[in-house]
Amino acid sequence: MAGLQQTNSEKILLSWVRQSTRNYPQVNVINFTTSWSDGLAFNALLHSHRPDLFDWNAVASQQSPVQRLDHAFNIARQHLGIEKLLDPEDVATACPDKKSILMYVTSLFQVLPQQVTIEAIREVEMLPRHTRITREEHIQVHHQQHFSHEVSCFTFVLSFCCSKEVVSLTYPVSL
Secondary structure, X not given: OHHHOOOHHHHHHHHHHHHHHOOOOXXXXXXXXHHHOOOHHHHHHHHHHOOOOOOHHHHHOOOOXXXXXXXXXXXXXXXXXXXXXXXXXXXXXXXXXXXXXXHHHHHHHHHOOOOOOHHHHHHHHOOOHHHOOOHHHHHHHHHHHHHHHHHHHHHXXXXXXXXXXHHOOOOOOOO
Protein backbone atom coordinates (compact mmCIF):
# COMPACT_ATOMS: atom_id res chain seq x y z
CA MET A 1 0.00 0.00 0.00
CA ALA A 2 2.91 2.34 -0.64
CA GLY A 3 0.70 4.34 -3.00
CA LEU A 4 -1.37 5.53 -0.04
CA GLN A 5 1.55 7.15 1.75
CA GLN A 6 2.36 10.83 1.35
CA THR A 7 5.77 12.41 1.50
CA ASN A 8 6.41 15.23 3.94
CA SER A 9 6.52 17.66 1.00
CA GLU A 10 3.07 16.51 -0.12
CA LYS A 11 1.72 16.91 3.41
CA ILE A 12 3.07 20.44 3.66
CA LEU A 13 1.73 21.32 0.21
CA LEU A 14 -1.69 19.82 0.98
CA SER A 15 -1.73 21.62 4.34
CA TRP A 16 -0.99 24.91 2.59
CA VAL A 17 -3.77 24.33 0.07
CA ARG A 18 -6.32 23.37 2.73
CA GLN A 19 -5.36 26.32 4.90
CA SER A 20 -5.58 28.68 1.90
CA THR A 21 -8.97 27.38 0.73
CA ARG A 22 -10.59 26.97 4.16
CA ASN A 23 -13.00 29.89 3.61
CA TYR A 24 -14.41 28.41 0.38
CA PRO A 25 -17.21 26.01 1.39
CA GLN A 26 -17.44 24.47 -2.10
CA VAL A 27 -13.80 23.38 -1.88
CA ASN A 28 -12.50 20.42 0.14
CA VAL A 29 -9.04 19.40 -1.02
CA ILE A 30 -8.12 15.99 0.38
CA ASN A 31 -5.69 14.76 -2.28
CA PHE A 32 -3.78 15.70 -5.43
CA THR A 33 -6.12 13.95 -7.84
CA THR A 34 -9.91 14.08 -7.64
CA SER A 35 -10.06 17.21 -5.46
CA TRP A 36 -8.84 19.31 -8.40
CA SER A 37 -10.94 18.02 -11.30
CA ASP A 38 -13.80 20.53 -11.00
CA GLY A 39 -11.52 23.58 -11.15
CA LEU A 40 -12.79 25.09 -7.91
CA ALA A 41 -9.68 24.28 -5.87
CA PHE A 42 -7.30 25.99 -8.30
CA ASN A 43 -9.49 29.10 -8.41
CA ALA A 44 -10.00 29.19 -4.64
CA LEU A 45 -6.25 28.87 -4.08
CA LEU A 46 -5.57 31.79 -6.41
CA HIS A 47 -8.43 33.89 -5.03
CA SER A 48 -7.42 33.33 -1.40
CA HIS A 49 -4.04 34.95 -2.08
CA ARG A 50 -5.04 37.39 -4.82
CA PRO A 51 -8.75 38.31 -4.44
CA ASP A 52 -8.12 41.39 -6.57
CA LEU A 53 -7.69 39.28 -9.72
CA PHE A 54 -11.26 38.00 -10.18
CA ASP A 55 -14.75 37.67 -8.75
CA TRP A 56 -14.96 34.30 -6.95
CA ASN A 57 -18.74 34.00 -7.25
CA ALA A 58 -18.63 34.52 -11.00
CA VAL A 59 -16.05 31.74 -11.40
CA ALA A 60 -17.70 29.36 -8.93
CA SER A 61 -20.95 29.61 -10.86
CA GLN A 62 -19.37 28.93 -14.27
CA GLN A 63 -21.03 25.97 -15.88
CA SER A 64 -18.26 23.53 -16.62
CA PRO A 65 -15.14 22.30 -14.85
CA VAL A 66 -13.17 22.90 -18.06
CA GLN A 67 -14.16 26.59 -18.03
CA ARG A 68 -13.14 26.95 -14.38
CA LEU A 69 -9.82 25.17 -14.96
CA ASP A 70 -9.10 27.28 -18.04
CA HIS A 71 -9.85 30.41 -16.01
CA ALA A 72 -7.45 29.42 -13.21
CA PHE A 73 -4.63 28.47 -15.59
CA ASN A 74 -5.02 31.72 -17.54
CA ILE A 75 -5.03 33.84 -14.35
CA ALA A 76 -1.90 32.07 -13.10
CA ARG A 77 -0.16 32.62 -16.45
CA GLN A 78 -1.16 36.27 -16.87
CA HIS A 79 -0.67 37.48 -13.31
CA LEU A 80 1.78 35.09 -11.67
CA GLY A 81 3.95 34.08 -14.62
CA ILE A 82 3.16 30.36 -14.30
CA GLU A 83 3.05 28.64 -17.65
CA LYS A 84 -0.08 26.75 -18.59
CA LEU A 85 1.44 23.34 -17.87
CA LEU A 86 -1.89 21.50 -17.74
CA ASP A 87 -4.73 21.20 -20.21
CA PRO A 88 -8.16 21.68 -18.61
CA GLU A 89 -9.45 18.59 -20.42
CA ASP A 90 -6.72 16.45 -18.84
CA VAL A 91 -7.61 17.65 -15.34
CA ALA A 92 -11.42 17.53 -15.70
CA THR A 93 -11.44 13.74 -15.47
CA ALA A 94 -12.44 11.18 -12.85
CA CYS A 95 -8.83 10.86 -11.70
CA PRO A 96 -6.34 13.47 -12.93
CA ASP A 97 -2.64 12.65 -12.91
CA LYS A 98 -1.27 13.18 -9.40
CA LYS A 99 2.25 14.13 -10.48
CA SER A 100 0.94 16.76 -12.89
CA ILE A 101 -1.28 18.31 -10.22
CA LEU A 102 1.59 18.25 -7.71
CA MET A 103 3.90 19.95 -10.21
CA TYR A 104 1.41 22.72 -10.93
CA VAL A 105 0.46 23.31 -7.28
CA THR A 106 4.16 23.42 -6.41
CA SER A 107 4.56 26.17 -9.02
CA LEU A 108 1.77 28.10 -7.28
CA PHE A 109 3.38 27.46 -3.89
CA GLN A 110 6.62 29.02 -5.14
CA VAL A 111 5.00 32.34 -6.10
CA LEU A 112 2.22 32.73 -3.52
CA PRO A 113 2.57 33.35 0.26
CA GLN A 114 3.62 30.12 1.96
CA GLN A 115 2.60 30.25 5.60
CA VAL A 116 1.59 26.80 6.84
CA THR A 117 0.52 26.20 10.43
CA ILE A 118 1.25 23.08 12.47
CA GLU A 119 -2.52 22.70 12.92
CA ALA A 120 -2.99 22.52 9.14
CA ILE A 121 -0.33 19.82 8.87
CA ARG A 122 -1.93 17.81 11.70
CA GLU A 123 -5.29 18.13 9.96
CA VAL A 124 -3.83 16.58 6.79
CA GLU A 125 -2.35 13.73 8.79
CA MET A 126 -5.84 13.02 10.17
CA LEU A 127 -7.52 12.79 6.74
CA PRO A 128 -9.06 9.35 6.11
CA ARG A 129 -6.66 7.12 4.23
CA HIS A 130 -9.36 5.47 2.11
CA THR A 131 -9.85 8.71 0.17
CA ARG A 132 -6.33 8.56 -1.18
CA ILE A 133 -6.12 6.19 -4.13
CA THR A 134 -3.42 5.90 -6.72
CA ARG A 135 -4.07 6.31 -10.43
CA GLU A 136 -3.25 2.61 -10.88
CA GLU A 137 -5.91 1.63 -8.30
CA HIS A 138 -8.44 3.87 -10.06
CA ILE A 139 -7.62 2.31 -13.46
CA GLN A 140 -7.94 -1.19 -12.00
CA VAL A 141 -11.40 -0.41 -10.60
CA HIS A 142 -12.41 1.18 -13.93
CA HIS A 143 -11.28 -1.91 -15.87
CA GLN A 144 -13.18 -4.19 -13.47
CA GLN A 145 -16.34 -2.10 -13.92
CA HIS A 146 -15.86 -2.05 -17.72
CA PHE A 147 -15.35 -5.84 -17.83
CA SER A 148 -18.43 -6.34 -15.64
CA HIS A 149 -20.45 -4.16 -18.04
CA GLU A 150 -19.16 -6.14 -21.06
CA VAL A 151 -20.14 -9.43 -19.38
CA SER A 152 -23.62 -8.03 -18.65
CA CYS A 153 -24.04 -6.93 -22.28
CA PHE A 154 -22.82 -10.31 -23.53
CA THR A 155 -25.23 -12.10 -21.19
CA PHE A 156 -28.11 -9.96 -22.46
CA VAL A 157 -27.24 -10.62 -26.12
CA LEU A 158 -26.82 -14.33 -25.42
CA SER A 159 -30.18 -14.53 -23.66
CA PHE A 160 -31.82 -12.59 -26.50
CA CYS A 161 -30.29 -14.81 -29.17
CA CYS A 162 -31.43 -17.93 -27.39
CA SER A 163 -35.00 -16.76 -26.84
CA LYS A 164 -37.89 -18.65 -28.46
CA GLU A 165 -38.69 -15.81 -30.84
CA VAL A 166 -35.26 -15.85 -32.43
CA VAL A 167 -35.00 -19.64 -32.47
CA SER A 168 -38.38 -19.95 -34.18
CA LEU A 169 -37.16 -17.73 -37.02
CA THR A 170 -34.34 -20.07 -38.02
CA TYR A 171 -34.61 -21.73 -41.40
CA PRO A 172 -34.04 -25.39 -42.08
CA VAL A 173 -30.73 -26.15 -43.66
CA SER A 174 -31.13 -27.69 -47.10
CA LEU A 175 -28.44 -29.71 -48.73
